[in-house]
Amino acid sequence: MGNMKQNRIRNFSIIAHIDHGKSTLADRLLETTGTLTDREKTDQFLDKMELERERGITIKAQAVRLIYPADDGNEYILNLIDTPGHVDFSYEVSRSLKACEGALLVVDATQGVEAQTLANVYMAIEQNLEVFPVLNKVDLPSAEPLRIKEEIEEIIGIEAIDAVEASAKEGIGIHEILEAIVKKVPPPEGDPDAPLKALIFDSWYDSYQGVITLVRIMDGTVRKGERIKLMQSGKIHEVTQVGVFAPNPLAVESLSAGEVGFIIASIKAVHDAKVGDTITHADRQADKALGGFQVVKPLVFSGLYPIDSSEYDMLRDALEKLRLNDTSFSFEPENSMALGFGFRCGFLGLLHMEIIQERLEREFGVDLITTAPTVVYHVTTVKGENLAVESANMLPELQLIEKMEEPFILASIHVPNEYVGAILSLCEEKRGIQREIKYLTANRVMIVYELPLNEIVLDFYDRLKSLTRGYASFDYEPLEYRESDLVRLNILVNGETVDALSLIVHRDKAYSRGKDLVAKMKEFIPRQQFEVALQAAIGNKVVARESVKALRKDVTSKCYGGDITRKRKLLEKQKEGKKRMKQVGNVELPQEAFMAILKVKEK
């Protein structure tokens, strides 16, 4: 019976570049199979968070069960496992892919293959998934299905000649896609009677039910009431519910090998049910956990401070709540002379950082000042201590430092031919070391560089996009730490060092960075009633200075009976626009000033 059941299951995910139409396609699959009724239809059902919908990206993984009566007369269970679509979340992607036997590679028929897609496709191929391409947006006049098919074959090396041509928006090719899933994706394997091995590919906290884990059962069967063990955390819990999302949660009697669904087991914190962990039975344990588990560590750090210092507790509560659902970010209290009490937070990458910040502001209503992102430096002191420095202010005095190291990454950049020169000079400017330049097709190139991560977290991505008019795509993986000559660059505002603006930079770049930074800050700082002097200094040596001229005139000259309300509201409105300002000493600094380093364009 197990085999019969397994033969009718297909577990698949969709790999697509942002904007190539993954969410719309997923919606069509749900509608066509009747999983989503008209009444339930909201655009992009899978992207539940407001933020996901707005940005058109998936942050959390999802799994939806579709029932599909195929042309062969059998009814199939199709489990669509939606994966996050950004390099910051590549570990989560790898776990989601591990839950599948196949993947649809959705390529925009007007755009072609992008680097971010490639990273995920390679990951899927490495994990032996059956990958088959779908060309989306074929209804658009600029679609070039033939050329794109050739490109897919050349670049990825998978057969694409009979790729389904579809338009998720117009509902074209949806039936063909469903048939292809049934025919091409192999049914799952695994022994329903073996000791339980369930892979957690996502988990989140629900205030009523505790932690909900999304799992793929690799071996065995799990039922309500059984005692399970999380092999990484070692904790034992009793299963209170097993079920599937169809797409609304639906309790089932059991989940067995090959199936995808959820397990609820009164687990109190996401920390105890991490992505990649294996669930087994407490009384009949699997001999070893599924491979590939990793503890993901934050790569990028920045300081988060409430603009209104009375919102500190609110911010801490909000961070704690977010952390309940996201074990990959960290926070600890930090105190800045300039900004007061706040938190130093660690993120997987820049996008992750932006997402957390936006959620804090939107969902929790905390107005924030965020300091420029930095990486973790390894410092060995003359006394032989090893320090992990997450903030320029933690850097010991120069004479106390024996050695400093910074993290490197391996970056893969995909560009059309004509931008190669621009990318090479960008990478060189960013202290990169060239590894490889590979022509994927006659006009598509993959450039591989080793780069210091601290150059990436500043403005690399923006620069890349503007240099190539958005045609470059970019992916990276961490490499090791390497010794480097780094210094602390301080920024003085009206003669006072503002700790929250300090940076760690490479010595060769300190001078130009300082110069460009104060010039950029000058643009962002609104004029005040006095002149604001900005200086950049390395140690005690000032390397650059700028000044924001004093505001000389800003006055409403008439304010009589009929003007009072209107003019006051005008001032209130202007002030609303300047809300994200923090008073440092007697100078008001806007959020942009703290992030100015991200906007500096080097020559």
Next chain:
Amino acid sequence: MSGLYIHIPFCRRKCPYCDFFSVSGTVPTEYPNLLCRHLEQAAASGRWKKPFKTVFFGGGTPSLLTPSQVAQVLEKAATLFGMSPGAEISLEANPGTVTEQSLRGYRLAGINRLSLGVQSLNDEQLARLGRIHSAGEARQTCDRARKAGFDNLGLDLMFALPGQNRTGLLKDLKAYLDLAPEHLSCYGLTVEEETPFAHRHRAAEFSVPDEQVFADLFLLLHRAPETAGYSHYEISNYARPGFECRHNLNYWRRGEYLGVGAGAHGFQAHGYGERRVVANELETYERRVTRGERPDVRLESFDRRQAMAETIYLGLRTAEGVSERLLCERFDSGLVKAYPAAVRRCGDMLVCDAGRWHFTVEGWLVYDHLISGFL
């Protein structure tokens, strides 16, 4: 203290720098009757304190009303509400719209303070500002006003005019002082968006002095020895001692005033205050007043915090400033306690003298910037 504001939203033609609501043409004959009906309703409502201590005919161009129309409205107000002894009764007038006869008529009707929209005594500038009068006519009007018996005369002066420098302004100021007005309102020309002036400015037909020049001219007016006999009692207003405009001071002290006429604003002080506005469309106004419906609607009402902010916003426009004791009594909190960051942000541009907070003249120049901290 209770004031009456009478709005005359009509102009012979619109000035190119003005963004205020007004209707071009003459005053409809029916309008004064509507004002009287409006006053009757306000009196019947019992919401307004009697008697009035100040009355102000503003606009628009109030001097488009005939003396007998002014008399009609004033008599109605006096009958219904009474007038305090020595009440200040002002009328705004444009030099091009008044004659010796009409000025005498206004005086006889009870107007005892005349505010003349002179703007400049330089013909070239007047032409550029699109005014319908010349400098000579302005002088003549002053002369006639004196002859008609006005001993409280206020003149408007515009500065920071296209191409104006210190010498130009000093010359203009001297011409003003030769007329010996009791009151001077000095407004820096601002190019309001969506005015013909703004279009011409954008089209680079002229350029206005930059910020630094504006500041110099503002300070020049403040310090000019000739103006020593005048006190700079509000950002844009100067007066000889005792001739400060009491009607306007009442606005800045957040006192009550009744507004009648289409588009007029009013303020009731009950609770933490309520601002009201009359429908500005003439037809709507007429319909409501004729039907006996209340023609004004609530614009906004205030809680304690908002009222305190507005008290500061208005009070800091004046030299007398805001009383710390009054803030404590009315709002249970002094300025520093309620707005520590805003006060700190003002630095030495906000001072406290004898229990009253006020801006320095340098602070006035950046009033919008500083005051936003309190809003």
